[in-house]
Amino acid sequence: MKQVLPLLALLAAGTAVAAGPAGSDGKAPAKPALSAASAAAVPYAVANCFNCHGTDGKTSAAIPPLAGRDRVYIEETLKAYKSGAKPATIMHQLAKGYTDEELAVFADYFSQQK
């Protein structure tokens, strides 16, 4: 069991990057990976979004749900908020707080929620 533990930890870390190494699924664009320093069992920072968009992006209130939405759509929308290309009430301000890499991880996480 002692040998299993690090392996489990690795797997858990693998979940942090949510989909394994970039491009391993053969699809483009490559799925995101957080830096080793921020690798954890879950990409915890994604919970920054849950206050308004619901736990795991699930909500039926006026603020749009994110769970199960297309990964590329979420990622590109967040980046458009960040660049200012897409206007918003608050998301253009919040998106600027995150790196493109983080936004991609968030998008991937939400796209996988059922």
Next chain:
Amino acid sequence: MSQEKEFTLPGNARTADDSLGQATVNSGRRRLLGALGAGAAIAAVQGAAFAAVRKPKSIGRVVIIGAGFGGATAAKYLRKWSNGSIDVTLIERNKQFISCPTSNEVLGGNRAYESLVHGYDKLGKNWGVKLVNASATAVDAEKRRVRTDTAGEFEYDRLIVAPGFDFNFASIEGYDEKARERILHAWKAGAQTLALRQQLVDLPDGGVYALTIPKAPYRCPPGPYERASQIAWYFKQNKPKSKVLVLDANDKIISKEKLFLGVWEKDYAGIIEYTPKWNATGVDAASNTVISELGDRLHADVLNLLPAQRAGDIARAIGIVNVNDRWADIDWITLESTALKNVHVVGDALSAAPLMPKSGHMANQHGKAVAAAIVEIFSGREPQPTLLANTCYSLVDDKRAIHVDSVHRYDPEKKQPLVVAGSGGVSSAPSVEEGLYTRAWAETIWKDVLA
């Protein structure tokens, strides 16, 4: 409570334990195979998906004092992110959660009080949090035990202290227990919210309401200005000769200044009168007169006093209040007290980082940050700093709202989170759209904290 409930084992739980029998080891292998087969699906196993294979081996025990936005969030996310492998006991003296955010709407007559009130039962049912309705009275840090008034003692590996704030009533001379029966603060939502609403309803047209604001920091920086707006809206509809006097100890409006001033000038001219640098230090309850630091006296028909605030009394009793005798200093990676090991602090009680408000939203973010840190520690990994975000909406009338928001990232040199340059900001103008988002925000965060 729902300890009988069984859970699937998480990918990141410590499964090795010499005391475990072969069956457990085998099931550990099965789980490992399952994990390999399922690939990255581990993180998705949570909540309702806890549907029962076996109860996981506990990787640690956490006791939480206080089930507000910070403590209740920490409880839920400790269970969620450990996939049920951390035992969580949540000690709360109130039977129900009553939301401060949006309670100003009740004062303005724009929200039913009942909508602020929520049960704690889903934290037990959905997440297996052990709920204890009692008041924590003392902590033995050596033995790692929390004592309560009516429910006995609880042992912990890690303690989270989330008591919110308590008033320093002595900051306003004469604001004693008797005076407080009639002159309200209503800064913790509950009976006082309803009582203050009743005072406003009973006020005749032409009557004067006065609100005092203490020097920052205090809970909810834009809250007093939102309250003034809500009550001015109510007066405008129902008592147009009445006035709202805002007596602010600060040099100016400390949150969304231009937006509030804009609304007040355009919509509440002749109703709201704002005075900065007016520090309320005394009250003569018999004559309903508030007295400033400089000796100015002001009578109002309804006085609403906000005394200076500090970390909740239990934090002081435990001995973790070490900043200006008011707030608890923490390590910003683990949110662990710098005064006591294995004791973490979230919410209003902690000594906030620069430009970090004491808000329900931020307390919720603290709760997630401390949950992440403790899951990492119990899993044998090094906790990493996580990001924190804040959004505070204020409703300026029955429909429109404004916001302030920010994203805070840990700075390794300063060892605290700082607002990310270029992030955050305020509304361009009050809008109905943001009013709708405000109500959605409330509905959503209540669920994120409690369900």
